[in-house]
Each structure stands twice: as structure tokens, then as C-alpha cells.
Amino acid sequence: MAGGELGTRVQRWFLPAVALGLAVLLGLTLVGPRRGRSEVILATTTSVDDSGLLDVVIPAFTAGSGIAVRVVAVGTGQALAYARRGDADVVLVHAPEAELEFVAQGHGVERRPVMYNEFVLVGPAADPAGVRGLKSLAGALERLAAAAAGGASGRAGGGPAPPVRFVSRGDRSGTHLAELDLWRAAGLDPAGFDRAWYLEVGAGMAETLTLASERGAYTLADTSTFVAWRSRLALEVLVAQEPPLKNPYHVIAVNPARHPRVNHAGALALIEFLTSERGRAIIREFGRERYGEPIFRLEAGGQVGPP
């Protein structure tokens, strides 16, 4: 029977054909998409990537320079760890102490400030700890801890006050380190806090804000993430310090003397662009249209010197 014969023939060829197809696919994956010579790998923090700034800045850079950028958004510690292994060409992070150590160890060169945001204490509108309007973050945290420990609401008026809770990033991020500095300035050690009110989440800023909002808790937030997420949160800025507690972002090129395979020329071009008048103008305007205020700030008056 012709039909049967054909069927057997098809069956006989079926498996080898599938195997060949898979082998071709595998080969394409291995030899196909390679890193272009002119491509730059930028390791940055999730806070920068989540803001959407890079979706505006990077295309502008690529259009002008012809250099493609691959953005890897991770934690600050992870970004610096990538750079230490030579897996990234340039980093954009916000942890001044870790950055200085990174440069001092010879891993980074050309560290330059790019932009900053501000750390503020956000919390529920009811403000059970009564910190609204204070001008010192450390003072606010001190009052908050006292209210949480003593159950004192810090407010006049009757009725049971809602519980005072604080959510900490707990992930050794720049924001978490700033929070630990503030507790130290207040003369307190979070290691001794009752976990019933002091929650360490070990998550990103957006997740931490969401948790604080759901639990009616306070948290230390950077203004960039807070402004972008505000419409989805039942939280308000309660304490903004005078003068502001700044959270500066620096860009650092990976040292080519230490890691010969990095794309140093591309890294320098990206650093030039981020600190140029054109790059600064894009950063200054970013977010104004969508959120009514810029997401990141720049030091007034042109180029800022090294800190």
C-alpha cells in the first residue's frame, strides 16, 4: 500500500528531522547573538531602572554616539560585585561609602556625580507617632521608636491609637544604610528592636512602600520612587529634613588596567554624556510631565565637583 509505505517513510525520517532542527537551533543560540564590540554594559540599581529614566536617557545617548547600552538592573551591592569581576563596563549606583571603597581598591576610575534624590520619612496620614512636620529625620525616628515601644501615641485625644510600625529595607541597599545611619544618630540600635513593629523586608523600594502602605506603617523612602508610586500608596511625606538628606548617584567606569576586556571607551562616552549639558537637561526634565515634578534633581549651577 502506497499510503502505508509513505507513512513508514515519514515515521523513519521524523525523529532525525526533529533532532537536526534542535541541533540547528542550539547552534544558532551559541554562535548567533554576541555582544557587539561597541556595546556598553551598564550595571545599575533597580531604583534607577524602575524610574524609567534610562528608557529616555539611553536612546538619546545611543542615537548620538552609535553605542548600544545593555542595562543590567540589580542591587547596588550586586552591581559593584559585577564590576569587581569585570562583568560590567560602567556602574551607576548610590552608596557613597561602598563606591569610595570600590575606587580605592583600584576597581573603578572616573567617578562622577550624576544626580540625586532626597530621603524622606513617609507614613500613614493618621501619623500615630506624631512626627509630621519635624525637621530632623533622626529626631523623627527617635520619637517613632519611643511611640512604638511605649504605646504612647504622641497625640492628644482619646480612642485607641493605631499601632506604630516601621518597615526597613533590610537589604544593605543605599537607602537601608542611610536608615541605619539615622538610627545611630538618634542613639538607637535597630538590632534590639521588637520585630513586631520593626519589619525588615529585604526587598526593593517599591515593594517596601507597598508593604508599608498595606500595613499603615512608616518607612524611609527616596523621593524618586515615592513620587513615581504615590498614586498607588496610602502614604504621605511626613518628614523632609532641612537641609535635605541627599541620596547622590555616581557613575563609575570599571578600571581597564584591572579588567582589560572592558569597553572603556564606551564607558567614558556614557559618563561624558550623563554629565554633559544635554544629558543633564534630560535628567532635569524627566518625570515633570507625568508626575508634575521631576524624579531626580541636579546640583544647581553646572558641573558639580567630586564630593
Added chain:
Amino acid sequence: MTEALRLLVSLDPELWGIVLLSLGVSGTAVLLSALLGVPAGAALALWEVPGAAWVARFTYTLMGLPPILAGLVVFLVLSARGPLGHLQLLFTPTAMVLAQTLLVLPIVTGLTLAGVRSKDRAIRELALSLGATQWQAAWRVVLEARRAIGAALMAGFGRAIAEVGAVMLVGGNVRGHTRVMTTAILLETRQGNFEVAIGLGLVLLAVAFAVNAAFYRWQEGA
């Protein structure tokens, strides 16, 4: 790596709390999935219900449900602005169990279905010819498929204990409350502590091995 092993050996209470919560959450999710999924899978295999083939296809599709999607669904339902927000279950182990059950249930149902179907006809006819009722014959088939069902439960446990997307989203990785092995590994990785992360990964594998070994022994003994 040595750091994580040292903590484990020294019975570090925080690490053991994380290990126990991982086992508790994933174990409960598998238990719930077994209670719902084994009867559902067996019923789908044994009875000619109209539309059963489509339910089976749908179940097999859900076996590939992305954890982050399962987590997002549970998050939106339990969020303060969601339909069950008043229960205040978000960022609790209960929420993590719900999300993982969503992931494990299709696997247990689908693999039970496949396992029972492979045993079905001959055993059932034999049992009926020996004078068993329809229910007794069905029970016989399920008993014969117990190895396949055991494999289904272990596959489900493997998926639950290994996933990070769902528990991160609905648990929040709160230290001392909802931190499990996988979210602890993610946290260490994000901080660039690769050695500790790998060490925790080895601990996770050791725990999974112990559970599998115990289950295998129990199943072979039964």
C-alpha cells in the same frame, strides 16, 4: 559558602527559622493540592464527563503557570484594595501558601490524571469482573497508580520549594516573618554576597533531598 554551612551546623536560629518556614509553606501547599488535586485528577481520568478533555488540556497548560503571575493574582486579591483585603492576609505565610497552591495544584492534578489513566481500563475491568462495585473498582485503580501519584506530589513539592517569584511578591521577604530559602538567596545575590547565596542554595538542595528521601522510603514501605 562556608558561612552558610557554619550557620547551619551551629543551629543558627534565624537560618533554621527560614528553613522551617520554607518547609511549612511549601509542605502545606502540597498538602492542600493533594487533597484537591488527587481526587480531581482521578475523577477526570476515570469518568467520562463531558468537556473532560478540555479541562485536562487546561490543567496541563496551567502546569506552566509563571510563579510571578500566580503571585500577582493572589496579591491583587489580598491587597487592601482587593476583594479579600479585609482579611489582612497579604505578607503573611498564609498568602504564600495560597500562591504556591495555585502553582502546585495543576501539577498534582495533571500528573495524577496521567498516572491513573495509564492504569485505568484493564485493572478496572478485572476488579468489576471479580464482583467489585464501581466505587471499589475506581479505588483499586487509584491504589495501583499510587507511585505515579507520589511522583506527582514530589514534582509539586519541587516546584513550590524552588520558586521565588510568588513568595517574594505576596510574602514580602520580611525578616523573621515571611523570609524563605529562595527569597533569602535572592536577597544575598542582590547584595553581591554570591558565596553566601550559593551556600544557602546548597542548604536548600540538602533539605529537598532529605524530604524526597523520607517520602521515597515511606512510599516504598507502604
